[in-house]
Amino acid sequence: MNNETIHNLIKDRQLDHEWVKLILEALEIGISVEEIKDFFIKKGNPTT
DSSP, X not given: OOHHHHXXXXXXXXXXXXXXXXXXXXXXXXOOHXXXXXXXXXXXXXXX
16 A cells, blocks of 8 residues: 555545545445445435
8 A cells, every 4th residue: 555645535624534444445346446435425315
C-alpha cells in the first residue's frame, strides 16, 4: 500500500485514515469498488 496514495485520499479530510486503509486492503484482496459502494449503501439503509 502506497503511503502517498493514502495521503492523497485523506488530505481533504473527507475520509478517516483507517477507512482509507480498509478500503485499499479490500481492493487488494479482490473486493470490487461496486461491492464496497453497495456495502455502504446497505449500511446506511439497513431495511434494504
